[in-house]
Amino acid sequence: MSSNQPDTVTKDLPRHPWDDDDKLHEECGVFGTIGVTDAASFVALGLHALQHRGQEAGGIVTYDPSHGFNSARRFGYIRDNFTSQSVMETLPGMLGIGHVRYSTSGSKGATQIRDVQPFFGEFAMGGAAIAHNGNITNAESLRRELIERGSIFQSSSDSECIVHLMARSLQKALPERMEDALRRVEGAFAVVAMTATQLIGVRDALGVRPLVLGQVGDGWVLSSETCALDIIGATFVREIEPGEMVVITDQGIESRRPFRQQSPRFCIFEHVYFSRPDSILGGRSVYESRRQIGVELAREAPVDADLVCPVPDSGTPAAIGFSQESGIPYAMGITRNQYMGRTFIEPTEQIRNMGVRLKLNVNRALIKDKRVILVDDSVVRGTTSRKIKEMILDAGAKEVHFRIASPPTAWPCFYGVDTPQREKLLAATMSEEEMREHLAVDSLKFISLDGLYRAVGEANGRDNKCPQYCDACFSGEYPVEPADMIEKGFELKAAE
Structure with missing residues (x-):
């Protein structure tokens, strides 16, 4: 496979004060297409629509009978790296997959280009590329086992385990080898893969991470979200079901069920924050779910x-819903600077002290002498919430309610989201009242878990005996035990 960037390139990825680090971050987005004239352009557009799922780096692999497999992997935004003719001409073919990445908490800092997906492997029956969204919770034990058996890893990504497991499978065809590999994997995964003739999509048995199927002309598309179908004019067909593998060729689509059937546990935070509001999840508008919250x-x-x-932008639909239900006027009291980039200026001490003000500004004329309700999607460490509260009070607000x-x-x-260690989560060490005092606001209230379930369409709230979603970040109830983290000493929630 040809690649136009060496694997040894590294990049330091500093976190500037205007980076939104006081949020949970979805780590990846995947996209693939088959049967279109210029697959690379379609994949680049799809990844651009999925950029919110990962801004650190992106990669594309394509296949063309005359040129074989070709790849390009870059740090930074898709728009900055996959729009030039010189790059796109190196990615010919009617079949391609792509990936956008946000680094995990353990890999911030100097990152190597070889960590950027899709990963590629040459097998006895031909080449295959794979892009993975999610997290393998037994990756470290698998890696140790594979290294002891002679595997040589090229990256720090847990996703590379899948490639090595495929290489060791005794199955003859690549889809069957992938089935073998994924049966050994624990955790969460939505995988888009390709061979020279096939586009493959797989979701884990619990369906924690999203994956959808679309059609564009005579071609097919796999994507993390429906919003990426819209940008290329594709029609949404259906979601890939939990535990399903689809193998797409020019002959059509074959659906397989390689895993033991389980009750689905889709990530409920996709509705709250990760997915774009113009996407559809489980037949439901993300925007409508957030408004209903x-x-x-x-x-x-x-x-x-x-x-x-x-609190822009993710708090907007919920604020609209709150206003509509309460009858209290809705107002854009905070404006986001949409043109703030990572490389704006060097962060001197004076700039660091400006903090959130570089990114957000308060409408003083609107806020002065008002009792203000601020609606945000989450509180993680609380650092950003405190700064926003101070800005609102500095603008003359009489009261601030979160x-x-x-x-x-x-x-x-542990299923594909960048989360701080538990002791750094404000809610892990404080009660709601203690958090209110810490943030120094007049009141602080969170939606209840039952209320969240009702907002996303579960009329009776959460079934505590059989939860309909993965809500481990709120409840501490992990549908798949995080084996590697338990081995390191992580303590699960005590049984009640």
């Missing part, structure tokens, strides 16, 4: 105030 919040935690203001569109985030995620 605001409605539930207004019912559960009313407060006498003058304005409902979102309403949070998710339950308290008290547990780390």
Whole structure:
């Protein structure tokens, strides 16, 4: 396979004060297409639509009978790396897959280009590339086993385990080798892969991470979200079901069920924050789910105030719902600087002290002498919330009330989300009242877990005996035990 960037390239990825580090970050987005004239351009557009799922790096692999497999992997945004003719001409073919990446908490800092997906391997029956969204919770034990048996790893990514497991499978065809490999994997995965003739999509048995199927002309598309189908004019066909593998060729689509059937546990935080509001999840508009979260919040935690203001941009739909239900006027009391980039200026001490003000600005004329309800999607460490509260008070607000569109985030995620260690999560060490005092606001209320479930369409709330979603970051109930983390000393929630 040809590649136009060496694997030894590294890049230091500093976290500037305007980076949104006081949030949970989805780590990856995947996209693939087959049967289109210029697959690389379609994949680049799809990844651009999925950029919110990972901004650190992106990669594309394509196949063309005359040129074989070709790849390009770059640090930074898709728009900055995969729009030039010189790059796109190196990626010919009607079949391609791509990946956008956000680094995990353990890999921030100097990152090597060889960590950027898709990964590629040459097998006895031909080449295959693979892109993975999620996290393998037994990756370290698998890596130790594979290294002891002679495997040589090229990256620090847990996803590379899948390639080595495929190489050791005794199955003859690559899809069967992938089935073998994924049966050994624990955790969460939505995989898009390709051979010279096939586009393959797989979701783990619990369906924690999203994956959808679309059609564009005579071709087919796999994507993490439906919003990426829209950008290329593809029609949404259906979601890949939990535990399903689809193998797509020019002959059509074959559906397989390689895993033991289990009750699905889709990530509920996709509805709260990760997915774009113009996407559809489980047949439901993400925007409508977030608006309904605001409605539930207004019912559960009313407060006498003058304005409902979102913390942009993710708090906007919930703030609209809160306003509609409470009758309190909605207002854009905070404006985001949409043109703030990572490389704006060097962060001198004076700039560091400006902090959130580089990214957000308060509408003083609107806020002055008002009792303000701020609606945000989550509170992780609380650092950004404190700064925003100070900005609102500096603008002359009489009162500041926080309403949070998710339950308290008290547990780390091990299924593909970048989460701080548990002791750094505000809700892991403080009660709601202690958090209110820490943030120094007039009131602080989170939506209840039952209220969140109602907002996403579960009329009776959460079934505690059989939860319909993965909500481990709120409840501490992990549908798959994080084996590697338990080995390191992580303690699961005590049985009640």
